[in-house]
Amino acid sequence: MSVAQLAGGRVSTVLRRAATRDPLVVTASIVMLGIAVMAVFGPALAPYDPDALYVGPISGPPTLAHPFGTDDLGRDILSRVLVGAGPSVLGPIVVVTISSVLGAAIAIGAAWFGGAVDAVSSRLIEVLFAIPGLVLAVLAVAMFGKGLLAPAVALSIAYLPLVARLIRALARQELAKPYVAALRVQGVGGGAICFRHLVPALLPALFAQATVGFGYAMLDLAAISFLGLGAQPPASDWGVMIASGQPALLTGAPEQAVIPAAFVVITVLAVNILGARVTAWAEGGDR
Amino acid sequence: MNPRVLAQLARQLGSLALTLFLSSVVIFCAVLLTPGDPVSAFAGGTRPTPDMIAAIRAEHHLDDPVWLQYLHWAGGVLTGDLGTSYVYRTDVVDLIAPRVGITVLLVAYAVVLIAVFGVGSGIVAATRGRIADRAVLMATSIGMALPTFVVAILLIWIFARVLGWFPVYGAGEGFLDQLYHLTLPAISLAVLYIAYLSRITRGAVVSQLHSEHVETARVRGIPRARIFRRHVFLNASPQILAVSGATVAGLFAVSAIAEQAFGIGGLGSLLTEAAARKDVPVVQVISLLLVVVFVVLNAIADVAIAIIDPDSVKPGRTA
Numbered sequence: 001m002s003v004a005q006l007a008g009g010r011v012s013t014v015l016r017r018a019a020t021r022d023p024l025v026v027t028a029s030i031v032m033l034g035i036a037v038m039a040v041f042g043p044a045l046a047p048y049d050p051d052a053l054y055v056g057p058i059s060g061p062p063t064l065a066h067p068f069g070t071d072d073l074g075r076d077i078l079s080r081v082l083v084g085a086g087p088s089v090l091g092p093i094v095v096v097t098i099s100s101v102l103g104a105a106i107a108i109g110a111a112w113f114g115g116a117v118d119a120v121s122s123r124l125i126e127v128l129f130a131i132p133g134l135v136l137a138v139l140a141v142a143m144f145g146k147g148l149l150a151p152a153v154a155l156s157i158a159y160l161p162l163v164a165r166l167i168r169a170l171a172r173q174e175l176a177k178p179y180v181a182a183l184r185v186q187g188v189g190g191g192a193i194c195f196r197h198l199v200p201a202l203l204p205a206l207f208a209q210a211t212v213g214f215g216y217a218m219l220d221l222a223a224i225s226f227l228g229l230g231a232q233p234p235a236s237d238w239g240v241m242i243a244s245g246q247p248a249l250l251t252g253a254p255e256q257a258v259i260p261a262a263f264v265v266i267t268v269l270a271v272n273i274l275g276a277r278v279t280a281w282a283e284g285g286d287r
Numbered sequence: 288m289n290p291r292v293l294a295q296l297a298r299q300l301g302s303l304a305l306t307l308f309l310s311s312v313v314i315f316c317a318v319l320l321t322p323g324d325p326v327s328a329f330a331g332g333t334r335p336t337p338d339m340i341a342a343i344r345a346e347h348h349l350d351d352p353v354w355l356q357y358l359h360w361a362g363g364v365l366t367g368d369l370g371t372s373y374v375y376r377t378d379v380v381d382l383i384a385p386r387v388g389i390t391v392l393l394v395a396y397a398v399v400l401i402a403v404f405g406v407g408s409g410i411v412a413a414t415r416g417r418i419a420d421r422a423v424l425m426a427t428s429i430g431m432a433l434p435t436f437v438v439a440i441l442l443i444w445i446f447a448r449v450l451g452w453f454p455v456y457g458a459g460e461g462f463l464d465q466l467y468h469l470t471l472p473a474i475s476l477a478v479l480y481i482a483y484l485s486r487i488t489r490g491a492v493v494s495q496l497h498s499e500h501v502e503t504a505r506v507r508g509i510p511r512a513r514i515f516r517r518h519v520f521l522n523a524s525p526q527i528l529a530v531s532g533a534t535v536a537g538l539f540a541v542s543a544i545a546e547q548a549f550g551i552g553g554l555g556s557l558l559t560e561a562a563a564r565k566d567v568p569v570v571q572v573i574s575l576l577l578v579v580v581f582v583v584l585n586a587i588a589d590v591a592i593a594i595i596d597p598d599s600v601k602p603g604r605t606a
């Protein structure tokens with residue numbers, strides 16, 4: 001499915017054509033759009049104050065007034081999920097942004113200079129690879145205390161090797177192409193070649209990697225909060241909500257944990273579907 | 288053994304030692320980068336007298352240069368002296384030793400589930416026609432979005448309220464009872480990786496099925512089962528092994544989540560608790576342990592691949 005095949009005609013026709021050609025990707029895009037709206041406008045959309053106690057019954061079932069029920073402190077779960085979308089999405093965005101920028105910078109430096117720079121950076125990347133992201137995040141919490149900042153920075157560093165390894169290989173391929181030599185012969189400076197030609201050529205792959213990384217980061221950050229090391233109660237972070245809703249599973253009020261968990265899963269599922277599509281696109285050609 | 292394989296092994300051993308050394312330096316640096324004075328951490332809530340401060344600094348070698356402190360720490364780790372917990376004031380080794388067993392059992396249980404169902408479903412998807420392939424693809428798509436903590440709460444919900452077949456809390460006593468208690472935690476660990484390994488297996492088997500040598504074997508009239516064993520699965524196994532090493536190693540870290548959800552007192556729950564209480568020495572040792580497991584398992588997978596398929600070892604290739 002190419003843009004040319006889709007384009008032409010009114011917007012509604014284009015959308016219908018897209019939906020029949022690739023329904024999964026269109027659904028995933030709509031879901032992501034919904035999550036993005038929640039993340040930005042969540043606090044405005046929330047019908048109740050997410051932290052207000054006893055706006056409804058304790059561990060109340062879903063009703064018209066509280067569509068997702070109320071939690072063990074009588075807080076409205078819908079409002080908490082809406083407000084929690086912001087931090088739950090912002091965290092992974094921070095992680096993929098830092099890891100993409102740093103990873104790409106290291107990779108391009110390694111590919112450009114080669115030799116000792118390449119050898120040293122590759123070795124460091126190898127070492128970082130050996131430390132699982134979750135472990136680095138937990139270590140960061142032990143050092144700097146609970147909260148989302150330290151784990152987010154730690155995960156950014158932990159994801160850096162994945163980006164750097166991919167981009168280094170692609171940058172070497174790109175630099176070996178004849179047009180780079182031609183530019184050099186014409187006297188174009190190194191900086192110009194890097195930023196005008198090399199970086200734009202690498203952007204699709206970088207973007208694809210960032211999409212995939214977003215899903216991982218969301219799961220890892222939610223796990224950190226679930227462990228009680230990230231966002232702290234009473235914050236309405238999804239991971240925190242899952243952890244604090246866990247006891248209610250045993251007393252017959254599963255909504256408290258299951259609903260925020262469903263939001264995590266649906267978001268990650270949508271991101272993964274888009275990620276696969278974006279990767280296929282970045283690797284060249286349609287499908 | 289093939290000399291090229293041996294040379295590869297030697298290279299890999301060197302690379303392994305270097306990676307372990309560098310990652311131990313990174314982990315050691317954690318204590319230096321931690322804000323605050325280790326002396327007050329060791330003294331706890333009390334206000335130490337100058338004599339106590341001097342005693343603490345001497346006991347933990349805090350006045351030595353950094354490289355000497357690293358040697359003390361690394362040397363201690365190698366000889367079984369893992370340092371002192373800030374929180375419990377006891378040797379870290381006494382905290383860790385009783386908890387290793389249950390975590391190893393949990394991870395081993397999950398590995399068995401992953402190997403059986405991951406590889407099994409991947410083979411089914413690759414060989415049993417379009418409908419099976421579609422079904423496995425659908426299941427693995429969902430499975431890959433189900434992290435441990437989500438599977439854990441779903442299982443607790445279903446088994447605690449509705450089915451009640453398996454316990455949802457604690458680790459149990461005695462081997463069989465432990466296995467029984469660890470069933471749900473192991474499933475919660477395994478789901479994501481089953482989906483992942485299933486995809487890898489399917490891809491590897493499909494690419495072998497379409498290869499020329501399998502086509503030739505078929506034309507020669509070799510029985511299907513034999514073709515699958517000797518030509519398809521054996522050739523697909525390096526790819527499967529390559530991801531398995533990293534997967535198993537990662538399980539030790541993720542185990543913390545399953546242990547937290549199901550109230551199991553293993554290494555992972557100690558790691559979580561120590562991090563929450565800023566007990567850096569304990570977190571350092573467990574992190575180092577997990578890194579060692581990761582590096583060693585990956586190396587074992589690489590060696591297994593080199594033995595199965597010596598041709599994969601190209602001269603000059605680094606690990």
